[in-house]
Amino acid sequence: MIDMSEKIGNVWIFIEQEGGVIADVSLELVCKGRELAKRLGIKAEAVLLGDNVGKCVDTLYHYGCDTVFLAEDKRLEPFTVLPYAKVLIDLIKEHKPNILLFGATLKGRELGPRVASEKLAGLTADCTDLQIDDFDDKVNKQFYKNKLMQIRPAFGGNIIATIVNTWDDPQMVTVREGVMKMDEPDKTRKGTLVKVTPKLSNDDVIVKVMERVREEKEINLKGAQVIVAGGYGVGSKENFKLIYALAEALGGEVGASRAAVDAGWIDHDHQVGQTGVTVRPKLYIACGISGSIQHRAGMDDSKKIIAINTDPGAPIFSVAHYGIVGELNDVIPKMIKAYKAKV
Amino acid sequence: MSYTVIVFVKQVPDTQNITGEAMKPDGTVNRSALPAIFNPEDLNALELALQLKDRYGAKVVVGTMGPPNAAEVLRSSLYRGADECVLLTDRSFAGADTLATSYALSCCANKIGKFDLILCGRQAIDGDTAQVGPQLAEKLKIPQICYIEEVIKLDKKKIVAKRAIEGGYEILESPLPALLTVIDSNVPRPQAARKIMKYKNARTRSELAKDHANANYTDAEQLAVEEEALKQKGLLIYEWSADDVGADKGRTGLAGSPTKVKNIMSVVLTATDTKKIEPSEEGIKNLVHELIDDHTLG
Numbered sequence: 001m002i003d004m005s006e007k008i009g010n011v012w013i014f015i016e017q018e019g020g021v022i023a024d025v026s027l028e029l030v031c032k033g034r035e036l037a038k039r040l041g042i043k044a045e046a047v048l049l050g051d052n053v054g055k056c057v058d059t060l061y062h063y064g065c066d067t068v069f070l071a072e073d074k075r076l077e078p079f080t081v082l083p084y085a086k087v088l089i090d091l092i093k094e095h096k097p098n099i100l101l102f103g104a105t106l107k108g109r110e111l112g113p114r115v116a117s118e119k120l121a122g123l124t125a126d127c128t129d130l131q132i133d134d135f136d137d138k139v140n141k142q143f144y145k146n147k148l149m150q151i152r153p154a155f156g157g158n159i160i161a162t163i164v165n166t167w168d169d170p171q172m173v174t175v176r177e178g179v180m181k182m183d184e185p186d187k188t189r190k191g192t193l194v195k196v197t198p199k200l201s202n203d204d205v206i207v208k209v210m211e212r213v214r215e216e217k218e219i220n221l222k223g224a225q226v227i228v229a230g231g232y233g234v235g236s237k238e239n240f241k242l243i244y245a246l247a248e249a250l251g252g253e254v255g256a257s258r259a260a261v262d263a264g265w266i267d268h269d270h271q272v273g274q275t276g277v278t279v280r281p282k283l284y285i286a287c288g289i290s291g292s293i294q295h296r297a298g299m300d301d302s303k304k305i306i307a308i309n310t311d312p313g314a315p316i317f318s319v320a321h322y323g324i325v326g327e328l329n330d331v332i333p334k335m336i337k338a339y340k341a342k343v
Numbered sequence: 344m345s346y347t348v349i350v351f352v353k354q355v356p357d358t359q360n361i362t363g364e365a366m367k368p369d370g371t372v373n374r375s376a377l378p379a380i381f382n383p384e385d386l387n388a389l390e391l392a393l394q395l396k397d398r399y400g401a402k403v404v405v406g407t408m409g410p411p412n413a414a415e416v417l418r419s420s421l422y423r424g425a426d427e428c429v430l431l432t433d434r435s436f437a438g439a440d441t442l443a444t445s446y447a448l449s450c451c452a453n454k455i456g457k458f459d460l461i462l463c464g465r466q467a468i469d470g471d472t473a474q475v476g477p478q479l480a481e482k483l484k485i486p487q488i489c490y491i492e493e494v495i496k497l498d499k500k501k502i503v504a505k506r507a508i509e510g511g512y513e514i515l516e517s518p519l520p521a522l523l524t525v526i527d528s529n530v531p532r533p534q535a536a537r538k539i540m541k542y543k544n545a546r547t548r549s550e551l552a553k554d555h556a557n558a559n560y561t562d563a564e565q566l567a568v569e570e571e572a573l574k575q576k577g578l579l580i581y582e583w584s585a586d587d588v589g590a591d592k593g594r595t596g597l598a599g600s601p602t603k604v605k606n607i608m609s610v611v612l613t614a615t616d617t618k619k620i621e622p623s624e625e626g627i628k629n630l631v632h633e634l635i636d637d638h639t640l641g
Contacts, residue, residue, distance in 0.1 A: 018509075080515075081477070082486060106509050110489040113474040117445060117481035122601030125441075125472035135605055149605065155469055156358025160608045167601035207486050207517045210503065214511030226640070250640060274471075283639045293610055304639050306630070307617075317617055322630060326622030334624055338631040339640065 009098040009169055010067075011037040014088070014111070015048040015060065016103055018079075018214075022056050024222065025103030027063050028180040032130060033101055034064035039132045040146060042098065043067060047091060049084055049198075051077035057193055062185035069095075071196040075205050078212055079107055083204045085114040090199060092119060097170045099148050101130075104174035112174050122165035123172040124150035128179045128278075128297075135164045147171065157274050157293040178222045178278035217269050219253055226252030226283045229272055229299070232259035233288020233309060234328065240265050242332045243287055249336045255279065255299075257289045273298035287328050291316025308332075346401040346459040346497070348392045351448055351479070352385035352420065354413040355469040359383075381416045384464030386531040391494065391523075392462050393424045393532065399497050402426045404458075406451050408436055408444060411549045417580050421542035422534035427577075429455065430547050433585040435592045441470075443599035445478035450588035452483060460502065461522040465490060476524035486517045492528040546573060547582040 011033045016023040030046060037044040045067040046060045057068045071087050092100070092115070100115075102108035104126045116123035129151040135144040148171040150163040165171040221227060228247040230240055240260075247254045255277075256270040272279055274294040284302035289295060291307070291314055299305070300319045307320035308331050317323045324331055356377040392403045405420040407413050408431040417428035431451045439447065452461060461483075466473035473489075480487035488504055495514065496503040503516045507526060546554070548570055555561060573579040585592055593599060620626050634640040 081489075085481075106490060106507065109473050110477050110487065113441065113477035114481045114487065116474075117442060117478035120442065120601070122440065122442065123474060124602055125470075125474055135603075137603060150602075153610070154471070154607075155356075156471075158358065158610055160610060162605040162607075163602050164605050165601055166603050207488065207515055209513055210516050211514040212508070212511070213513075214508060217510055283634065304634065306620075320617050322620050323617045324620045324622050324627070324630075331622050331627065334622070334627040335631060338624075338628040339635075341628075342632060342635055 008040070008042060009096040010043040010045045011040070011099045012097040012101065012170065013044065013046050013065070014100065014102045014108065015046050015056070016105060016107055017048070017050055017053055017056055020050070020053050020055055022059060023103060023105065024182065025105060025108075025175070025177040027059075028178070028182045029101045029103060029175055030060060030063040030065055031183045032175070032180040033099075036099060036130060036132060036148070037066075040098070045069065045097070047071075047088065049076045049087055050079075059185070061189045061191040062187050063183070064186075064189065065191050067192045067194060069194045069196050071198045073198045073200065075200055076198065078209055080205070080207055080209060081110050081114055082207060083198070083200050084111050085118065086200060086204045087196070087198045088115050089118055091196065092170060100170040100172045102172070102174045104176045108174045112172060116172050119170070119172075120167065121170055121172050122163075122167055123174070124152060124163045124165070125174050127152045127173045127175045128160075130173065130175065130180075135166070137164075137166065142166070148173070153274065153293075153297055157297050176278055178280075219269055221253050221255055221270065221272065221277045221279050224253035224279070224281050226250045226285075227255045227272070227279055227281045227299075227302075228252050228285045228287065229255030229257065229270075229289060230260050230266070230287050231257035231289030231295075232263065233290070234260060234265065235288070237265040239328070242328055246285065246287075246332050246336055249339055250283075252281075252283070255284075257292075257295050259290075286316050286320070287332070289316050290314045291319065346395065346399060347455075347457060348395055348401045348403050348460045348462060349452055349455055349458050350385070350389050350392045350403060350405045350420070350425070350462045351475075352389065352405055352407050352416055352464070353382045353467045354379050354407065354409050354416045355382045355467050356380075358468050379412070379415070381419055382464055382467045384466060384525060384527055385416075386464070387527055387529055388462040388464045388523075388525040389420055389423060389425065390529045390531040391491070391525050392460075394529070395460070395494060395497060396424065401459075404429065404455055406431060406448070406455070408432070408439075408447055408451070411547065414547050414550060414580055418542060418545055419534060421545055422538045423532055424535070424538065427581070428545070429581040429583060431583050431588065432549075433590075433595070435585045435590075435596045435598075438597035438600065439595060440600035440602045441472055441474035441478055442601060443595050443597075445475050445482050446594045446599060447585070447588070447590055448475070448479050449482035450585075450590040451583065452479070454583065454588045459519045461485075461520070463522070463524050465524045465526050473524070476522060480522035483520075483522070485520050485522055487522045487524070488515050488517055489524045491523045491525045494523075542578065544573075545578045545580055547580045549582060550580075
């Protein structure tokens with residue numbers, strides 16, 4: 001018997017952290033990576049870079065990593081792309097992972113391509129689903145077994161493409177935030193720590209961070225059970241108060257479509273959709289949102305969707321469980337009143 | 344001192360404004376009905392290059408890889424203030440994924456010669472991958488700074504720029520040459536009437552040949568003479584093939600692309616069972632009660 005698990009590399013997840021706090025998307029990918037690894041009979045392994053980030057290791061085991069490669073160095077903090085790419089490339093060449101997952105964040109989307117280019121590996125951006133399947137390439141008369149199906153929207157969200165990486169490993173992807181489900185951590189799980197000494201030269205640290213300003217996001221759309229979102233039909237910044245009032249009454253968060261963000265009525269942190277956050281709350285109330293493909297891609301997995309719009313032909317109604325054709329100024333106060341009366 | 348700034352741009356189908364006419368009866372997009380436009384963030388990259396030209400003095404060279412009619416975005420760049428343009432076009436480039444594209448562009452950059460900066464839009468609206476910029480930087484072994492909002496300072500040796508990060512911004516300093524990807528953070532200048540007058544006759548070699556063919560006229564020697572005349576007047580849009588830029592055809596187009604498309608599904612509007620709620624007190628009250636009863640609302 002040949003043990004296949006010795007013949008192919010493992011599933012790797014690039015772990016993004018900020019000040020020793022692991023990004024949600026990385027934990028989502030650990031959970032997905034564990035599932036893919038199980039399917040292939042291989043291991044899920046995390047690659048964690050930074051300085052003084054050892055405290056993250058146990059969390060990665062709890063979410064399902066069998067191994068954590070830990071590279072710590074002062075020059076890896078804060079994140080800059082060149083030294084990160086160098087450390088990753090060295091690790092890939094040594095361990096030859098089969099699959100490498102990045103979050104499709106600003107960091108992941110600048111690091112992934114730099115690494116893929118040097119490794120001459122394929123990279124698919126912004127995946128919304130990953131599966132394992134065979135690929136029968138009839139054009140080139142090649143059959144590939146157990147490849148990673150990299151599923152992503154393209155062409156402005158008007159098509160969904162399944163992409164396969166046919167060259168040598170790793171099969172690299174970036175994955176959108178919030179689309180993979182995060183499982184409950186199991187605190188009894190343990191793994192193996194592999195400490196890595198980064199081999200960095202002066203050439204890897206020629207880009208210097210002179211100043212860095214960031215604030216933690218105050219809103220947590222991904223974790224919200226109820227989201228009340230406003231679109232261009234809200235009409236003005238002033239009218240967004242209605243959206244806030246409904247969200248507050250229902251104990252939810254406020255979301256927005258790109259059109260409302262572009263109009264300057266609300267901050268980009270609230271944007272739901274292809275260029276914003278993907279959400280799947282228990283209840284999504286779309287107020288004055290026409291429902292472009294780009295917006296629907298970010299919310300159509302919500303358990304219940306209510307659409308309120310004056311235009312009965314608005315595409316949003318096609319994904320809504322409840323449709324209300326009417327004015328926001330009329331409908332929203334009635335909703336608040338009905339909810340307050342009942343609770 | 345004058346800088347050389349290369350801007351790589353792309354002509355893309357306008358996927359942002361898909362109207363009824365662009366939809367086929369089966370609910371899928373009719374790509375050929377979409378107008379071809381200048382990729383929006385590439386216009387931001389060009390604008391940033393032109394601002395650097397205004398501030399520090401620079402030669403702005405705009406390049407694009409695409410079919411012969413992609414020369415349109417190059418003329419549009421001349422109308423805005425670019426100095427020179429290059430169309431990289433070859434059948435062997437067709438079907439390129441981002442790795443093969445960045446390889447071809449790296450050959451093009453090397454052929455252009457010594458440069459201080461390469462600017463690209465962050466991403467193109469047909470693919471939204473944002474991969475070509477960083478991959479091109481790696482191919483040229485130069486540093487990359489992504490998501491640029493503004494250039495704070497440029498001198499002979501280095502650039503200081505502000506870029507977006509999650510939840511804020513960073514000021515980075517990088518030696519030259521470097522590659523920047525630019526986000527929607529400036530207002531691209533319009534095409535200038537004076538420049539339109541000057542450059543409306545700018546042509547690629549293929550366009551010149553097409554003009555001749557339309558006049559039922561072929562004469563290679565005459566073509567070369569006219570091409571040279573255009574060049575003297577600064578009206579020639581350089582047209583380079585894979586061989587011209589020394590590209591290895593095993594690394595361009597489909598052959599040079601590790602990723603293959605297994606299948607494509609169009610996103611079709613499917614009607615779910617939508618329950619219509621009357622916007623009356625009664626209708627909304629019943630809806631809210633239903634949601635509380637099924638524990639959607641607490």
